[in-house]
Amino acid sequence: MSAIQPPANRLWWKEPIERIEITWVLIAFVWSMVLFFMMPYWHVFGSQNLANEAYKNTPEKFTAKTQEMVDKYKVREETGLNDQKIPVVHPPAGGDVYLIARLWQWWPILELEAGQTYRLHLMSMDWLHGFSLQPENINIEVHPNYEHVLTVQPTKAGTYSIICNEYCGLNHHTMASRLFVTEKK
Amino acid sequence: MAVNRMFRTCPTTGLKFHQPAEALIRWNAVVGVVFLLVGGILALLVTLTRWQAVHLLPPDMFYMVLTGHGLNMLVFWIIFFEIAVLYFAGSTLLGCRLATPKVAWAGFWLMVIGGLMNNYAVFIRGDSSVMFTSYAPMGAHWSFYLGLILFAVGALIACFVFFGTLAVGKAERTYNGSVPLVTFGAVTAAIIAVFTIASGAIILIPTFGWSIGMVPSIDSLMYRQIWWAFGHSSQQINVSAHVAVWYAVAAIVFGAKPMSEKVSRTAFLLYILFITLASAHHLLADPGLTSKWKILNTSYFLYLAVLASMVHGLTVPGSIEVAQRAKGFNRGLFEWLRKAPWGNPAFSGVFISLIGFGFLGGISGVILGTEQLNLIMHNTLYVPGHFHATVVLGTSLAFMAITYFLIPVLFRRELAFPGVAKWQPYVFGLGMAIFSLFMMGAGTLGVPRRHWDVSFSGNPLGFEFPGTAWLMIGLLAIGGLLAIVGGAMYLLVTVYSVFLGKKIETPGFQHVTAKAGMAAPAPAAAPLTGYGSSGHAASASGTFVLAMVFLVSFVLYYFINWKYLSTVWPLR
Numbered sequence: 168m169s170a171i172q173p174p175a176n177r178l179w180w181k182e183p184i185e186r187i188e189i190t191w192v193l194i195a196f197v198w199s200m201v202l203f204f205m206m207p208y209w210h211v212f213g214s215q216n217l218a219n220e221a222y223k224n225t226p227e228k229f230t231a232k233t234q235e236m237v238d239k240y241k242v243r244e245e246t247g248l249n250d251q252k253i254p255v256v257h258p259p260a261g262g263d264v265y266l267i268a269r270l271w272q273w274w275p276i277l278e279l280e281a282g283q284t285y286r287l288h289l290m291s292m293d294w295l296h297g298f299s300l301q302p303e304n305i306n307i308e309v310h311p312n313y314e315h316v317l318t319v320q321p322t323k324a325g326t327y328s329i330i331c332n333e334y335c336g337l338n339h340h341t342m343a344s345r346l347f348v349t350e351k352k
Numbered sequence: 353m354a355v356n357r358m359f360r361t362c363p364t365t366g367l368k369f370h371q372p373a374e375a376l377i378r379w380n381a382v383v384g385v386v387f388l389l390v391g392g393i394l395a396l397l398v399t400l401t402r403w404q405a406v407h408l409l410p411p412d413m414f415y416m417v418l419t420g421h422g423l424n425m426l427v428f429w430i431i432f433f434e435i436a437v438l439y440f441a442g443s444t445l446l447g448c449r450l451a452t453p454k455v456a457w458a459g460f461w462l463m464v465i466g467g468l469m470n471n472y473a474v475f476i477r478g479d480s481s482v483m484f485t486s487y488a489p490m491g492a493h494w495s496f497y498l499g500l501i502l503f504a505v506g507a508l509i510a511c512f513v514f515f516g517t518l519a520v521g522k523a524e525r526t527y528n529g530s531v532p533l534v535t536f537g538a539v540t541a542a543i544i545a546v547f548t549i550a551s552g553a554i555i556l557i558p559t560f561g562w563s564i565g566m567v568p569s570i571d572s573l574m575y576r577q578i579w580w581a582f583g584h585s586s587q588q589i590n591v592s593a594h595v596a597v598w599y600a601v602a603a604i605v606f607g608a609k610p611m612s613e614k615v616s617r618t619a620f621l622l623y624i625l626f627i628t629l630a631s632a633h634h635l636l637a638d639p640g641l642t643s644k645w646k647i648l649n650t651s652y653f654l655y656l657a658v659l660a661s662m663v664h665g666l667t668v669p670g671s672i673e674v675a676q677r678a679k680g681f682n683r684g685l686f687e688w689l690r691k692a693p694w695g696n697p698a699f700s701g702v703f704i705s706l707i708g709f710g711f712l713g714g715i716s717g718v719i720l721g722t723e724q725l726n727l728i729m730h731n732t733l734y735v736p737g738h739f740h741a742t743v744v745l746g747t748s749l750a751f752m753a754i755t756y757f758l759i760p761v762l763f764r765r766e767l768a769f770p771g772v773a774k775w776q777p778y779v780f781g782l783g784m785a786i787f788s789l790f791m792m793g794a795g796t797l798g799v800p801r802r803h804w805d806v807s808f809s810g811n812p813l814g815f816e817f818p819g820t821a822w823l824m825i826g827l828l829a830i831g832g833l834l835a836i837v838g839g840a841m842y843l844l845v846t847v848y849s850v851f852l853g854k855k856i857e858t859p860g861f862q863h864v865t866a867k868a869g870m871a872a873p874a875p876a877a878a879p880l881t882g883y884g885s886s887g888h889a890a891s892a893s894g895t896f897v898l899a900m901v902f903l904v905s906f907v908l909y910y911f912i913n914w915k916y917l918s919t920v921w922p923l924r
């Protein structure tokens with residue numbers, strides 16, 4: 168009987184399975200296992216893995232930390248939308264760097280050195296935002312009240328962009344900033 | 353107990369329709385199609401805005417219309433139609449009366465009111481442009497959440513009416529042995545729906561409380577985690593429902609028998625067993641969750657749900673091949689396929705849905721759901737590219753295909769504009785395939801989703817996307833417009849046929865009022881004669897070749913993405 172009628176054979180679960188069908192099930196199963204094992208494999212042998220490091224935090228504390236970094240390491244200013252001045256900071260290599268996401272701005276602008284490793288702290292002050300580094304195309308969700316710490320290593324000097332790719336209200340599309348990478352000093 | 357025994361037997365198919373069930377199937381399908389119409393108009397506006405050469409709407413309108421498009425399509429159109437499928441697979445395929453029609457109508461009206469209330473919040477109040485995901489702490493008006501809650505309660509009622517109908521069929525012995533495979537698929541969908549709606553309630557009710565000031569705050573991570581237990585599982589409802597529709601159309605058009613009942617049913621079972629924690633693959637780029645949790649849950653425990661879809665992907669065309677070969681289309685590997693009724697939109701729609709879902713939707717879904725690969729795709733246009741391939745090319749097109757069968761059978765009308773109907777699946781399918789493919793392409797280049805202006809005009813710190821990205825945006829818009837034409841063709845044919853189509857009059861057609869719902873008492877189990885449900889062992893070789901082509905594309909594309917990932921900045 169067809170698929171819209173009850174099975175003709177009442178003991179359908181006792182029927183043997185056709186060769187082609189069982190072969191495909193086995194192939195598909197093996198492939199599913201490959202799909203699974205690639206993830207742990209990459210944790211061991213790959214170098215692009217998202218950090219498991221995150222802390223609960225408050226906007227006040229995170230802002231204070233960021234302000235401290237800006238006060239210490241500000242090198243110049245850039246002009247953003249509506250002639251806003253945004254500080255550019257060049258923190259020491261290997262250290263902690265902070266980036267605030269808020270409606271509708273990334274603050275401050277970071278200047279990093281190629282080949283150095285940084286601990287990048289990301290947090291939102293209000294709603295969800297999406298950290299999207301272009302043209303590298305690294306995309307990370309930014310939450311309020313969760314401080315996410317990523318260990319990154321810029322590979323090539325140049326001017327990069329950070330855009331917001333999590334919808335965050337009316338001016339979501341204006342939320343764009345820079346990230347500078349200079350040669351190693 | 354007063355039992356309503358109003359049945360009619362369809363003169364063309366021999367299916368037994370219980371009148372209250374028939375009315376509910378009709379109304380759920382019709383209301384679903386109305387939401388499709390609304391969502392389709394919104395799709396046009398969204399597409400013409402994202403195509404920045406046109407850039408039709410201002411930003412506030414764009415975000416509002418995008419919110420409405422997501423909700424009217426993914427929630428209201430799809431679920432209304434699914435309820436129609438449930439009642440069909442329950443009452444009609446089992447030839448049994450629908451349990452508690454009054455309660456079913458209550459569910460229907462709750463869904464209608466919920467859908468309207470939600471649209472009121474989005475479009476009339478205009479203060480709820482929060483996207484269909486409504487991520488806290490961005491808040492919408494309370495009527496936005498309340499509308500969704502009422503809708504969900506209505507859908508939950510429909511699921512229980514469906515379960516009740518199964519119990520009625522069993523008790524009144526309207527069928528022998530096990531339920532048909534298609535009904536089994538519908539059961540899968542309904543079981544997942546119950547779990548899904550429970551998750552929806554857990555997250556939407558507190559959020560509603562928050563919107564009226566009764567709950568102080570909603571944690572953004574907790575919200576995303578539970579919301580996606582609802583949002584993702586509901587996609588598994590769609591998959592189960594459209595796979596059931598695939599089997600149904602194969603059976604209706606070809607009289608195809610499942611290659612093996614056991615394999616197909618086990619595959620449905622895998623959907624139920626292995627999706628429950630699948631919210632993880634929407635949270636791969638989120639802080640505060642461990643990699644262990646992410647890997648375990650994205651892989652749906654060893655990807656067993658992906659396995660299930662790959663199995664259906666073989667068994668549906670395989671059963672068609674077996675049926676065709678039995679009819680004598682036996683030459684070479686593919687005569688069965690070449691001689692298939694390509695002019696019958698029910699068949700061509702299902703076949704395109706199957707290929708599109710597998711090649712475009714399935715493969716891209718696995719890429720997105722891989723913990724590390726997600727990093728280079730998260731929230732880009734790749735994501736809507738993927739789900740338009742699954743939920744539009746897969747689910748919506750399958751639903752469109754079965755409508756062509758239902759119009760004469762259920763509405764007793766001839767199909768209007770048969771020429772338009774014949775081409776509709778091709779236009780819609782081709783348009784959607786182009787649309788999804790170039791959305792994925794643009795996403796691979798980093799173009800964000802839900803974004804009004806990727807040119808960042810006037811922004812001194814804006815980013816300039818490469819020319820290829822702009823080319824892809826143009827092409828995806830053209831594909832989208834073609835798909836909208838295909839959608840309009842569908843609406844033209846169905847709406848015209850249902851309301852103005854030529855009535856089918858069959859002499860001697862009658863409503864059977866007596867005990868027509870009762871089958872003869874079940875005979876003793878049939879002896880085992882011949883093996884295999886279809887009884888044609890090893891004759892699906894053409895399908896197997898197609899499946900291997902699929903596998904090779906899958907493997908290649910999968911590893912290309914790992915290669916791409918390996919070139920981005922080291923990160924840990």
Ligand code: HEM
Pocket residue numbers: 395396398399402418419421422423425426429430483484485736740743744748787800801802803831832833835836837839
């Ligand atoms: C002709 C058909 C369609 C076209 C041209 C179309 C086009 C689009 C476009 C351009 C977007 C915006 C992407 C973005 O900016 O992020 C979108 C989003 C979306 N579409 Fe469609 N669509 C169509 C049909 C459908 C159908 C049938 C469904 C569901 C069954 C659907 C579900 C969605 C959803 C859920 C979103 C995401 C909204 C959001 O990001 O909140 N679409 N669509």
Ligand SMILES: [Cu+2]
Pocket residue numbers: 269271295296297331332333334335339342
């Ligand atoms: Cu933002």
Ligand SMILES: [Cu+2]
Pocket residue numbers: 296297331332333334335336339340342
């Ligand atoms: Cu944003």
